Amino acid sequence: MLEPESEADLARMVRDATGPLEVRGGGTRAPLAGGDLTTRRMSGIVLYEPGALTMVARAGTPMVEIEDALTREGQRLAFEPWDSRRVLGRDGTPTLGGCVATNASGPRRMVAGAARDSVIGVRFVDGDGAVIKNGGRVMKNVTGIDLTKLMCGSRGRLGILTEIGLKLLPGVAATATLRAHGLDPAGAVAAMSAALGTPFEVTGAVHEPQLGTMLRIEGSETSVAYRAERLRHALAAYGEWQLEGDVSWTDLRDATGFAAPSDDLWRISVRPSHAAQLVAGLPGRWMMDWGGGLIWAEAPAGTDLRALMGLPGHATLIRADPETHAALGTIHPGSDAVERLTRDIAARFDPRGIFAGAVPA
Amino acid sequence: MQMPDPNPAILSKKAALVRRLATVVSADALIHEPQELRPYECDALTAYKCPPLAVVLPETTEDVAACLRICHEEGVPVVPRGSGTSLAGGALPTADAVILGVSRMTEVLETNYADRIIRVQTGITNLKVTGAVEEDGFFYAPDPSSQLACAIAGNIAMNSGGAHCLKYGVTTNNLLGATAVLIDGTVVELGGGHMDTPGLDLLGLICGSEGQLGVVTEATLRILPKPEGARPVLIGFDRSETAGECVGDIIKAGILPVAIEFMDRPCIRATDAFSGAGYPDCEAMLIVEVEGSDAEIDEQLGVITQIARRLDPVELRVSASEEESAAIWLGRKSAFGAMGQLGDYICLDGTIPVGELPRVLGGIADLAKGYGLEVANVFHAGDGNMHPLILFDANSEDGLEKAEALGTDILCLCVEAGGCLTGEHGVGVEKRDLMQVQFDPVDLEAQMRVKDVFDPAWLLNPAKVFPLSISAPRRAVAAE
Numbered sequence: 001m002l003e004p005e006s007e008a009d010l011a012r013m014v015r016d017a018t019g020p021l022e023v024r025g026g027g028t029r030a031p032l033a034g035g036d037l038t039t040r041r042m043s044g045i046v047l048y049e050p051g052a053l054t055m056v057a058r059a060g061t062p063m064v065e066i067e068d069a070l071t072r073e074g075q076r077l078a079f080e081p082w083d084s085r086r087v088l089g090r091d092g093t094p095t096l097g098g099c100v101a102t103n104a105s106g107p108r109r110m111v112a113g114a115a116r117d118s119v120i121g122v123r124f125v126d127g128d129g130a131v132i133k134n135g136g137r138v139m140k141n142v143t144g145i146d147l148t149k150l151m152c153g154s155r156g157r158l159g160i161l162t163e164i165g166l167k168l169l170p171g172v173a174a175t176a177t178l179r180a181h182g183l184d185p186a187g188a189v190a191a192m193s194a195a196l197g198t199p200f201e202v203t204g205a206v207h208e209p210q211l212g213t214m215l216r217i218e219g220s221e222t223s224v225a226y227r228a229e230r231l232r233h234a235l236a237a238y239g240e241w242q243l244e245g246d247v248s249w250t251d252l253r254d255a256t257g258f259a260a261p262s263d264d265l266w267r268i269s270v271r272p273s274h275a276a277q278l279v280a281g282l283p284g285r286w287m288m289d290w291g292g293g294l295i296w297a298e299a300p301a302g303t304d305l306r307a308l309m310g311l312p313g314h315a316t317l318i319r320a321d322p323e324t325h326a327a328l329g330t331i332h333p334g335s336d337a338v339e340r341l342t343r344d345i346a347a348r349f350d351p352r353g354i355f356a357g358a359v360p361a
Numbered sequence: 362m363q364m365p366d367p368n369p370a371i372l373s374k375k376a377a378l379v380r381r382l383a384t385v386v387s388a389d390a391l392i393h394e395p396q397e398l399r400p401y402e403c404d405a406l407t408a409y410k411c412p413p414l415a416v417v418l419p420e421t422t423e424d425v426a427a428c429l430r431i432c433h434e435e436g437v438p439v440v441p442r443g444s445g446t447s448l449a450g451g452a453l454p455t456a457d458a459v460i461l462g463v464s465r466m467t468e469v470l471e472t473n474y475a476d477r478i479i480r481v482q483t484g485i486t487n488l489k490v491t492g493a494v495e496e497d498g499f500f501y502a503p504d505p506s507s508q509l510a511c512a513i514a515g516n517i518a519m520n521s522g523g524a525h526c527l528k529y530g531v532t533t534n535n536l537l538g539a540t541a542v543l544i545d546g547t548v549v550e551l552g553g554g555h556m557d558t559p560g561l562d563l564l565g566l567i568c569g570s571e572g573q574l575g576v577v578t579e580a581t582l583r584i585l586p587k588p589e590g591a592r593p594v595l596i597g598f599d600r601s602e603t604a605g606e607c608v609g610d611i612i613k614a615g616i617l618p619v620a621i622e623f624m625d626r627p628c629i630r631a632t633d634a635f636s637g638a639g640y641p642d643c644e645a646m647l648i649v650e651v652e653g654s655d656a657e658i659d660e661q662l663g664v665i666t667q668i669a670r671r672l673d674p675v676e677l678r679v680s681a682s683e684e685e686s687a688a689i690w691l692g693r694k695s696a697f698g699a700m701g702q703l704g705d706y707i708c709l710d711g712t713i714p715v716g717e718l719p720r721v722l723g724g725i726a727d728l729a730k731g732y733g734l735e736v737a738n739v740f741h742a743g744d745g746n747m748h749p750l751i752l753f754d755a756n757s758e759d760g761l762e763k764a765e766a767l768g769t770d771i772l773c774l775c776v777e778a779g780g781c782l783t784g785e786h787g788v789g790v791e792k793r794d795l796m797q798v799q800f801d802p803v804d805l806e807a808q809m810r811v812k813d814v815f816d817p818a819w820l821l822n823p824a825k826v827f828p829l830s831i832s833a834p835r836r837a838v839a840a841e
């Protein structure tokens with residue numbers, strides 16, 4: 001396994017490569033024992049300016065190191081990246097590079113954006129071993145073509161991320177959850193949409209048949225208490241809402257209810273107003289996040305949930321055996337034009353196919 | 362500022378081209394008489410002008426595709442145009458280019474509060490998007506100061522920002538889907554009413570690409586519920602360093618203001634004289650605005666005033682009502698008009714790391730002195746986006762030239778401080794030749810590869826964004 005310690009090392013290794021490289025960060029998603037190259041030694045926070053809400057860190061930096069540094073300054077990541085280890089039944093160390101390469105996000109995504117919305121700059125090594133930078137360390141920057149966005153979620157297909165600039169969010173003093181039980185899917189989505197249409201800044205909206213419908217409110221103690229009360233009133237028509245302090249939004253973020261690795265697991269992105277219709281046709285257990293915009297769905301091994309969708313949106317296969325991944329494709333295929341553009345971009349950034357094993361294109 | 366020489370072969374086939382375009386759009390949507398082309402000879406970067414070959418103003422995505430297909434077949438450059446409010450010359454034509462304007466595509470296609478989205482044709486102005494939803498308590502967050510006139514198409518092309526980006530992000534963070542037409546007429550749907558795109562983020566790539574990759578004809582935008590209320594506090598300091606420190610301390614205290622505006626003494630004086638806002642005569646002034654219920658606002662303003670008091674402000678004025686808020690904002694909102702009263706000016710748009718503010722302001726003052734010019738600074742202090750306004754006399758022989766040279770030096774200073782050339786106006790032609798200050802050749806090569814994929818013949822807005830010397834080989838191959 002190649003373990004470059006610097007960007008220059010990495011660039012040389014890619015230039016020297018004669019065939020495809022399987023690249024991993026902390027090994028949470030890549031095959032357990034496999035991989036030709038890891039970024040884990042290119043680690044560390046390069047720059048952290050709490051007063052500017054910005055940070056720059058190397059791609060191999062463990063997420064826990066970043067989150068610890070932020071916590072010490074009372075700050076956090078806006079996009080609340082989910083940790084795939086529980087549902088995948090894996091260990092390993094989630095890294096910033098992996099998080100950005102998969103455009104990870106959690107419940108706050110619906111209001112604060114995904115990883116791509118918080119990433120303000122990247123450095124990466126392309127398939128020819130060239131070191132390319134884009135964006136930087138400031139949060140308002142429209143200089144040139146936005147390759148930073150292109151790299152987010154590109155799953156290693158165009159190059160290996162080495163350094164990432166992030167925009168941050170202040171932390172909060174208090175978090176509370178309003179919960180109602182017994183809502184059907186349509187009622188739950190209606191309640192969540194109504195809540196998200198109020199000015200009371202709901203930052204989490206999850207519905208699961210057993211757990212109920214949950215709305216997260218974050219802020220100062222007095223502000224949370226005030227908004228919870230206003231929301232409870234505003235949503236009275238939808239159900240009986242209780243204020244709870246002990247709901248684990250980390251467990252909801254990581255979909256730990258789907259941890260038992262028996263069935264396939266999908267993440268489906270649709271319009272919230274289509275969510276109830278979608279879950280009515282699902283063959284297994286499901287949970288709504290993002291106010292209905294994200295649906296976690298279990299399905300018997302090998303089931304093609306995309307064929308069942310029949311709605312605009314997309315479905316990502318999160319957990320399945322390698323044969324199912326190969327047969328159905330991990331990510332939702334695009335239109336012919338999108339597929340062509342994707343292939344052509346990959347061919348320009350990686351003409352030798354060094355990263356051809358990565359998922360898109 | 363140099364533009365490529367027009368291709369004589371294209372100029373000579375104007376009549377034939379106009380005949381072909383006339384088969385797609387109606388006669389009144391096809392402009393080709395010299396005197397009628399004049400309104401399209403420049404955008405808001407009025408120092409540079411050139412009438413285009415022709416202008417087409419299609420009304421549907423299909424007609425945009427048909428026009429592009431014709432230009433592609435004929436090898437004619439196309440300059441996409443929204444409302445023509447670009448300060449960077451993003452819509453500046455060349456004599457051999459067809460301007461494709463989306464100004465007749467202004468429909469709201471769908472408003473959906475359950476999904477918190479609005480779908481529009483991109484010729485609609487920024488303010489009309491908010492106008493379409495505000496009665497129901499919603500708004501569209503990006504608010505460039507040209508929002509009364511600027512089109513969503515241009516907002517997407519330039520990834521426009523505004524004063525409220527610290528909390529709500531810029532256009533790319535509020536754009537969920539786009540219908541884009543490629544130069545060969547292919548219509549591509551990217552994203553939609555749902556969140557995130559599978560595969561490569563082509564939506565994120567197109568946003569901010571300055572019309573280099575395609576023409577966006579329809580957009581799905583995120584709309585947000587209006588906050589219960591918002592109120593500002595005005596804080597004056599006798600040193601800009603202290604104002605910078607105050608901004609950092611507010612952020613570090615866990616407050617996320619919706620806007621933090623900074624003005625320096627020349628700007629304070631000019632805006633005060635123009636608007637009668639009653640601003641203090643001090644070195645640096647902040648307007649910090651927070652949102653929420655009255656109690657939430659009071660709580661946040663309490664923290665902010667506590668921080669400010671520790672720094673010994675010369676003025677501290679907390680708004681307690683809508684009238685007081687309006688009075689605090691009055692001067693800031695008229696800043697550009699106030700500057701216009703003083704004479705001609707160039708508005709720059711660099712971004713710097715917030716912590717570098719005092720050093721960069723000092724550097725700007727030194728540079729200005731060297732040129733014998735005056736600079737006033739307004740600044741989105743929360744996100745580091747600076748708008749130095751260079752005052753000059755356009756009637757003097759080398760007035761513009763000197764002001765542009767100072768502008769170049771200031772933007773180089775922004776890059777050297779760890780920032781960038783443009784925070785929200787875009788590169789256009791204005792900053793095109795400075796790109797090598799910020800980027801290495803390999804960085805620009807990577808960006809041009811993307812252009813190669815979307816527009817292999819380099820027909821879309823071809824003389825923008827990339828230094829002419831660097832794009833020349835590609836444009837030459839394409840022209841053959």
